[in-house]
Amino acid sequence: MAHSAATNVVxxxxxxxxxxxxxxxxxxxxxxxxxxxxxVAITFLGVRRxxxxxxxxxxxxxxxxxxxxxxxxxxxxxTGDIYICRSMAAREAHQRALPLREELLRxxxxxxxxxxxxxxxxxxxxxxxPMWQRQERYVKELx
Numbered sequence: 001m002a003h004s005a006a007t008n009v010v011x012x013x014x015x016x017x018x019x020x021x022x023x024x025x026x027x028x029x030x031x032x033x034x035x036x037x038x039x040v041a042i043t044f045l046g047v048r049r050x051x052x053x054x055x056x057x058x059x060x061x062x063x064x065x066x067x068x069x070x071x072x073x074x075x076x077x078x079t080g081d082i083y084i085c086r087s088m089a090a091r092e093a094h095q096r097a098l099p100l101r102e103e104l105l106r107x108x109x110x111x112x113x114x115x116x117x118x119x120x121x122x123x124x125x126x127x128x129x130p131m132w133q134r135q136e137r138y139v140k141e142l143x
Contacts, residue, residue, distance in 0.1 A: 007039070009028060010041045010042070011023045013045055014046075016044070016086055023104075029138065029142060030113065030138055031112070037077070039078070041081050042081075044085075045084070050063040050064060063087075066110055068081070069081045070115045080112075080114075082115065084111065089104050101143070105143060106139045113134065
């Protein structure tokens with residue numbers, strides 16, 4: 001699929017050692033595989049800002065690793081915002097003995113799939129969901 005003007009990826013915030021190009025390429029990989037177009041903004045946040053956003057938008061007074069917001073436009077185009085907390089990703093990567101790069105890519109893929117309309121149940125069964133299986137396939141392809 002050729003990337004038209006309808007597919008746009010912007011990366012902001014402090015990404016750390018994961019180059020912005022890698023983040024952008026991961027989003028484009030998911031969009032290409034899903035045969036979808038979207039304008040996606042990914043912002044890397046600190047713990048305090050992520051906790052504030054999680055409280056404001058999800059009513060959870062704690063930081064989280066990723067938040068995604070999709071906005072389908074009246075003309076059929078899709079735009080979305082993804083917020084990733086690098087510190088929460090580092091903690092999760094450490095707890096699961098995974099490379100931080102892999103966990104950050106997982107969050108980029110996870111957020112992108114949410115923007116495209118995928119969802120998963122909360123709790124332990126989420127890893128059995130079709131979205132999670134799709135996510136892990138993409139992470140494997142990207143790492």
